Amino acid sequence: MNENQIQRGQQWLGELLHLAGVKASIEADTARLESEGSCWLIINAESLSPEQVQMVTGSKGTVLDAIQYLANTTLNLGQPEQDQQAYTVELDGYRARRQAELQAMAEAAAQQVRDTGQEFEMMDLSAAERRQIHTFLQAFEDLETYSRGREPDRRLVVKRASDAPDSI
Structure with missing residues (x-):
């Protein structure tokens, strides 16, 4: 830049x-x-x-x-x-606080999916926030994320990697 x-x-x-x-x-x-x-x-x-x-x-x-x-x-x-x-x-400081919240939400969702084996839907996220969580969770090789639904009711889904659909 x-x-x-x-x-x-x-x-x-x-x-x-x-x-x-x-x-x-x-x-x-x-x-x-x-x-x-x-x-x-x-x-x-x-x-x-x-x-x-x-x-x-x-x-x-x-x-x-x-x-x-x-x-x-x-x-x-x-x-x-x-x-x-x-x-x-x-x-x-809104973005910095929100990034920390999103990181915590992503980690909690990852833990829940690992503990239960069930997919976890995260609702009420903006498109930018869904992208951030997709990025955060890329580090977890045993999990996959994708978005489901249409705006304004689009949700981010976290699943075990073997359970995720072919198209993201």
Whole structure:
């Protein structure tokens, strides 16, 4: 990722928030780029009221997820594939807390499947959260994951590897 992409991300997010009546500075955490493959655009919450933080985060992070989706779509639009960049939008530690929760949920689901032998469905996850759990559970060779159903009722299923369907 180059400095221009980082600045474009910061400017785009700053302008979006400005249009929504939210004045906050945007910092970029590029240290996560190497480990996670994503540039984190961090909305500085210090100048925001608790109500503004809640508004921008949304119930269960839905607004933050939508902003992140728009950032990734808009900032990569028309860019050659090799120049496209993944962006993660963070506010007030929400993403970091949610990642820890998802990791714990993934580990609990893995343990339950191992203990019972029965598949386990995880509901109420966004598409991005389902991808994160798929990624977390790839480390468990005895388990497989796939998604079932259609939005908005799509669920992530964890099963023993030998029980998983052929198509994921």
